[in-house]
Amino acid sequence: MIFDIKKYSINDGPGIRTTVFFSGCPLSCLWCHNPESISFVPQLLHRQGRCLMCGACVEACPEGAIRLDFNTSNERTAESQNTMVPGAVLTDRQKCTRCQTCIATCYSGARQFSGREVTVQEVMEQVKREIPFYEESDGGVTFSGGEPLIQPGFLSELLVACREQEIHTAVDTSGFSNWNVFEKIRRNVDLFLYDLKLMDNARHKEVTGVPNPVILENLRKLVEYQHKVLVRIPLIPGINDDEENLVESAKFLASLPKLEGVELMGYHDIAQAKYEALSRDYKLAGTKPPTEEAMLRAAEFLKSYNLKIILR
């Protein structure tokens, strides 16, 4: 099950890539950019900005779970800054049975379900279309999510299919997985994009919902098996940008035999609109992206540990 395929993906590995986003993730990071991807259950997204407030979904819903609220102020939401019609559609997500009737009737496409079952063939059909661009740019496919390792069978088949087509593959992972899964797929992966969020276990658990020892251990093993690994650190103000965490991260990374590099990615708040579309609270609301200066400072710091830093 996937929730999206994005082409001309230029920030998830080398060259021009297609990123396949898997549904399902064992983590629940406060800053998650793809909150619709965490659950395996298809998630209803309602993008108010595109909504006509025409009421077609209200009429169509067999559960009576939807209503129009013309009194809701649009100012609150980022998504609705360009709203066509003022007001809001409110969906009682308890009542919703995910029958998708409202999706079929929505004229503007404001309502969508995220997450769909697809076959390996269907994914590959899309992936193969971009081969000329991979070839010209030394690009390929990135499997991301969600957490791709959570669907090991599907991921493994896709990796094999890519290998058959001689398409470069990257797997973007949180690393929170049983080593068996890595063992199953690692030989068909050309590059791992490996997230390193927080070094302190208790704090990691607090903000991602899972402990981190297994993540660190898997990372060490991958590197020891001489896989190409690009570590990615999302720099999130107030979460992991403190000096202690940077020191610990740097020490740990410097202790690994060989890395492709460390990508430092500044947090950004564009995911907020998605939280609104899912009618969920965004716990990091109000957190500002790190300043360029803060990014550079962190990069310089990490560099002092002889790490190859790439700024995003």
Next chain:
Amino acid sequence: MPITDRIKTLREKSLNAKETLSSERAELLTAFYQQETGLLSTPVKRAKSFAYLLEHKHIEIYPGELMVGEKGPAPKTAPTFPELCCHSLSDLDILNSREKTSFHVEPATRRAYQETVIPFWQNKSMRELILNEMTEEWKAAYEAGIFTEFMEQRAPGHTVLDDKIYHKGMLDFQAEIDRRLSALDFLNDPEAYDKQEELRAMHIAAGALIRFGERYAQMAEEQAEAEADPLRRLELEKIASVCRHVPAHAPSDFHEALQYYWFVHLGVTTELNTWDAFCPGKLDQHLLQFYDLNKHGREYYEELLHSFWIKFNNQPAPPKVGVTAAESGTYTDFAQINIGGLRPDGSDGVNEVSYLLLDVIEEMRLLQPSSSVQVSKKNPDKFVRRAARIIRTGFGQPSIFNADLIVQELVRMGKDVTDARCGGSSGCVEVGAFGKEAYILTGYFNLPKVLELTLHSGIDPRTGRKLGLETGDPRTFTSFDELFAAFEQQVLHFVDIKVRGNNVIENLYAKYMPSPFLSLLTDDCIARGKDYHAGGARYNTSYIQGVGVGTMTDILSAIKKHIFEDKVMDMSALLSILASDFNGFERERQMLLNRTPRYGNDDDAADNLMVRVFEAYYNAVDGRRNMRGGEYHINLLPTTCHIYFGSVTGATADGRKAWTPLSEGVSPVQGADRNGPTAAARSVSKMDHARTGGTLLNQKFTPQVLANDEGLDKLVSLVRGYFKLDGHHIQFNVVDAETLKAAQANPGEYRSLIVRVAGYSDYFCDLSKTLQDEIIARTEHEGF
């Protein structure tokens, strides 16, 4: 290298001078025709008028200039061509006062028109002759905006020079003409007399250009004599020696080569107001033989090129009015300089002058001349990356062409492979064999309008006039194919009307408006003793440019899906929704916009329909015979015509509101391509570009995507990938919508903001509001 102070001054002057209409040429021409009442053949009379113009026009050498010569009496002055289009006083007033692309008209100019020009040329211009000869159905279709006519105010153009002037002086041309004259066979060749007159005319024209050079030489000598500054004096002496040597003789150095080209440029654009001015073609290859770092430092050559660039920028396009102004609403005269590509033997054409020219483009940052890189798989990535660095600075230049595909296109259209390799693109994106082909753009063709007529069985719903065939009430159609077949019939019908008109116009130009100077520059006019307008060129192509492929595809996709497949709407409902311009039908409009497979997303459901539209148009046009011994071919580009065509086309089934712009070039509908630039490029590449004479794809990027070298490399890969898929041309706007919106709100602060329109760049603030909005609406690609 830093720009020298004098170049800065000349550049500033060029930028700040107001476009002004000059009646000088019109008055001189009138005087000539009033005096010259003897019995002369038409070509000879035209040649003599050309000589008269060059002998009497005002010339000047401005302080600090290295290159000399202007088309008008001063920089940014635009001569007029009353023999082609005699502007009325109200035309002059409109030109003077209109909000965009206005031309200042002095009271003295207006008076000259009133007293001298109009009384003489009224009812004698080609424009009047042409409109007089067109059929009622042609006029009706023209007025309805189904097609436009390029030759209505301007002469056939797309004239690009090959390398011949760099090894032949005008005296050499004359010697060749003399040989042909003495070989004429008056006993057996029924055309011998016509050939004689044409050749004599060419001879006169060549002599006229030599005389023009001498006038400048003399002026430079006089100025040198009076010059106090010893350095400037040396420069003036050099200018004098250059102008004594060229155009009479083949150039012997870089300076002479550029000045010779410039005299030729002025000659062609003084003889007639050819579309797309005139172009030097593959300038890097032509100049390489004169580029010698042992003789001068790089900065010497660079400064000469800077001067050369400013000369182009000093020449606004001839003033246009009416539909012609609407289809090409810009000061740009489309001279395009080709860089890179292939050499005649098929090897890599990139050389050190290529990089020098790219530096000059970046340093000058001028609208004119337009520039392009011709990218072959044989060219190094370094070259493409250098060009991409300029594109990143966001002024839409240079544009990027697929040199290998262009060779394929030209060979398919019957060119010898070497001639094809010596060819390239000109104007916006149109291909030709440089120096050997008269490839004439004849007008734009409004595909969505033809579909609109099909949906009304031949009636234009805007006016209620019946223009097309009665292909049946679409409400009775039971399948999509039935609708498509009706559309194909209508396309054929209007192409017939257009071609009939074109063929008459070609004949009128051949008979009444020969251009001996342009002819002597174009192979094989001298050998054949025939004019450029009469089939004298080695190759003779007529193009009709299709507009609105993206809009067409989305319309058909919407009709196919919602009416014939899902049946959620019927034809009669659609027609009344369109008639209401979606008033009260926003739900339906959103459905058409958002729930239809749309072109530009690598979605075969839509793209296959695009291919059908392409084939229908191709079949209607390609391979027809023109009057010059050549054939018709298609290209797909709009200049600004997608705005004009949109303004005459009602609401369409892709959710487009009435009178708003159509899609441009082969680009997807603005905002419809939502899967990134590679998916858009794949969609576009599904048409067979090799069977066109040029297609135009615009893409818009936010500056952030290209901020670092990695982004730049990915842009280069995108281009290479598109070309691997046999795409013809791609061009990028690197600017975000926020900037454009700010510029729209505060034009004063954004005077220098340059954007890519369609095949050319323009100042954003000089564009019409509709065109500004259209560019803002184009999909903005970001990195994911």
